[in-house]
Amino acid sequence: MAMDDTLSVAEVATLLNVTRKHVLRLITDGKLPAITGTDGTRAVDRADAEAYGLQARKRARKALEELARVSQEAGLYKPRTADDFERSARRWRRRKVQRGEFLSAQAFCRQRGVSPAELRRLGRRGDVFGVEIAHRRYYPAVLASVSGVQLSRLDRLCRRLRPLPAWLRWDTLTAPRGSLGDRSVMQSLSRGARYRRARWFVGVTVADHKGN
Known part of the structure; x- marks a missing residue:
């Protein structure tokens, strides 16, 4: 070199x-x-x-294109131009941080009860993932919101979601779905039947993404 x-x-x-x-x-x-x-x-x-x-x-x-698709499907936003959408998306992401839906690495470690080294290990395994907001990495607060059996189930689902862009992973976990009884994947971790349905939904979502 x-x-x-x-x-x-x-x-x-x-x-x-x-x-x-x-x-x-x-x-x-x-x-x-x-x-x-x-x-x-x-x-x-x-x-x-x-x-x-x-x-x-x-x-x-x-990721922006995927976020645009998800937002439009949910009826949240109809951008006029790509630049218009990017500006709106930046504001939307910053609001998510302000509302505590995404946490800095330090705050996420504190809430989940792990060290920075453990967070890096979890990231390499796919148990957690981060997103870039204003040139900084933030982590979805929902990934630190459960424990015990629910956390083990969430980790397994996150690993299955690794092929997807980070924002689409977050949307897959948090958006209510008709196929899940108008619940989100996160709301389907506590009961066996609901969890099996959520696992099926995650598998279908990943397969659809790979097929596109």
């Missing part, structure tokens, strides 16, 4: 329009290859950073 082709953490943050902390998390999670110098500083190949940025933009666009 030629030094002229490498970027510092700060330069990568500027390139990706994120915080330095976010870049370091990407490196720690293995999502962005990096080398560590003798002085402990991190460097990232420019091509790797640009490739990650391109894929991140594609994922963001896909």
